[in-house]
Amino acid sequence: MADAEKNETAVEPAAAATPNVTEVETVDAATEEEAVAALEAKVDRGEPILQVRNLVKHFPLTQGILFKRQIGAVKAVDGISFDLYQGETLGIVGESGCGKSTVAKLLMTLETATAGEVFYKGQDITKLSGRALRAVRRNIQMVFQDPYTSLNPRMTVGDIIGEPFEIHPEVAPKGDRRRRVQELLDVVGLNPEYINRYPHQFSGGQRQRIGIARGLALNPEIIICDEPVSALDVSVQAQVINLMEGLQDEFNLSYIFIAHDLSIVRHISDRVGVMYLGKMAEIGSDTEIYDHPTHPYTQALLSAVPVPDPESREGRERIILTGDVPSPANPPSGCRFRTRCWKAEDKCAKEIPLLAIPERFANTDSPAAHESACHFAEEKDVVHA
Numbered sequence: 001m002a003d004a005e006k007n008e009t010a011v012e013p014a015a016a017a018t019p020n021v022t023e024v025e026t027v028d029a030a031t032e033e034e035a036v037a038a039l040e041a042k043v044d045r046g047e048p049i050l051q052v053r054n055l056v057k058h059f060p061l062t063q064g065i066l067f068k069r070q071i072g073a074v075k076a077v078d079g080i081s082f083d084l085y086q087g088e089t090l091g092i093v094g095e096s097g098c099g100k101s102t103v104a105k106l107l108m109t110l111e112t113a114t115a116g117e118v119f120y121k122g123q124d125i126t127k128l129s130g131r132a133l134r135a136v137r138r139n140i141q142m143v144f145q146d147p148y149t150s151l152n153p154r155m156t157v158g159d160i161i162g163e164p165f166e167i168h169p170e171v172a173p174k175g176d177r178r179r180r181v182q183e184l185l186d187v188v189g190l191n192p193e194y195i196n197r198y199p200h201q202f203s204g205g206q207r208q209r210i211g212i213a214r215g216l217a218l219n220p221e222i223i224i225c226d227e228p229v230s231a232l233d234v235s236v237q238a239q240v241i242n243l244m245e246g247l248q249d250e251f252n253l254s255y256i257f258i259a260h261d262l263s264i265v266r267h268i269s270d271r272v273g274v275m276y277l278g279k280m281a282e283i284g285s286d287t288e289i290y291d292h293p294t295h296p297y298t299q300a301l302l303s304a305v306p307v308p309d310p311e312s313r314e315g316r317e318r319i320i321l322t323g324d325v326p327s328p329a330n331p332p333s334g335c336r337f338r339t340r341c342w343k344a345e346d347k348c349a350k351e352i353p354l355l356a357i358p359e360r361f362a363n364t365d366s367p368a369a370h371e372s373a374c375h376f377a378e379e380k381d382v383v384h385a
């Protein structure tokens with residue numbers, strides 16, 4: 001077996017396929033319900049490390065060759081607000097084209113925001129430039145979707161992982177870089193002797209480990225993961241997810257985890273945000289979103305997840321969404337989901353629903369008391385995997 005393969009299969013397949021079972025503190029509660037309530041109780045998360053406020057990204061649509069004139073804009077992200085807390089994972093889900101990657105690029109300052117603010121430890125990074133921006137960038141890193149195209153095929157693994165040190169030599173002085181890269185290879189479960197190999201000499205899972213090592217190189221506090229396991233086999237996905245969870249505990253990292261796969265997002269996330277057409281439709285803890293969704297779009301997304309257990313499947317109501325996703329260049333008035341929503345009323349076309357805790361659930365212990373951008377937010381029993 002090649003060395004590369006050996007390393008990939010180092011994790012027991014059975015263990016890899018099983019979600020990480022972390023030790024849960026014993027809860028001194030009289031009944032099972034009390035124990036569950038205690039575990040689901042709202043936790044004090046402290047100060048947010050990242051605060052996103054009314055973030056907007058409009059890509060101009062232009063016409064003409066010599067004299068370009070703007071004829072409209074793709075409203076890829078259109079007024080999004082959320083917080084990220086130290087040490088947590090915030091999952092972001094939503095259909096293709098809803099703006100997830102654009103949010104990631106805005107947070108990385110790879111795209112310039114059209115409007116809005118992103119506060120990192122209280123400082124608006126959308127207004128920074130030069131050295132101040134470089135200092136912030138060091139603390140916010142990204143892991144990309146496709147480990148096949150995101151690594152330069154002509155660079156050795158050592159150069160790929162060590163490249164960020166060129167921009168931030170203060171993290172690892174020249175003489176210490178080789179040792180530091182080997183340490184990073186070890187941290188992500190790769191043999192430090194692979195330092196001189198090229199990306200094509202690794203499997204997909206191993207390449208994603210290289211991407212993660214590069215993301216860790218500058219000791220960041222936040223890692224934005226845009227579909228980090230979507231291009232990998234299911235068993236390799238579990239290995240990479242387990243690695244990411246281990247690294248999060250070890251280095252107290254905060255993750256923004258963007259993915260299509262709702263079960264993976266639930267497994268890794270503390271909180272989940274659901275995006276639709278450039279807006280946040282609903283945001284809450286994993287239990288609130290998966291077991292008590294109040295936004296019709298979230299309910300439809302969850303009901304589309306295949307349920308393997310035939311008994312749970314029986315009598316299950318599937319919500320079939322009709323109509324295409326509208327163009328982000330010309331979104332519907334009022335609620336953006338109204339053209340596909342089975343509950344839509346006149347009000348939905350006239351008034352934009354704000355992302356807020358629905359009034360009737362505010363100040364209650366109900367799991368429905370989380371932010372939802374729907375005029376008629378209410379719980380609906382959705383059976384899903």
Ligand SMILES: Nc1ncnc2c1ncn2[C@@H]1O[C@H](COP(=O)(O)OP(=O)(O)OP(=O)(O)O)[C@@H](O)[C@H]1O
Nearest residue numbers: 059074075076095096097098099100101102103328
């Ligand atoms: N540079 C750009 N210029 C013009 N439009 C863009 C640009 N980048 C993204 N868009 C548009 O913005 C919208 C959101 O794109 P984005 O890549 O953020 O979606 P996404 O949610 O990440 O989708 P996917 O799940 O397919 O990765 C899409 O309509 C896309 O076509």
Ligand code: SF4
Nearest residue numbers: 335338341348374375
């Ligand atoms: S505001 Fe109206 S259209 Fe939008 S999700 Fe709620 S019920 Fe549906």
Ligand SMILES: [Mg+2]
Nearest residue numbers: 100101102226
């Ligand atoms: Mg994307």
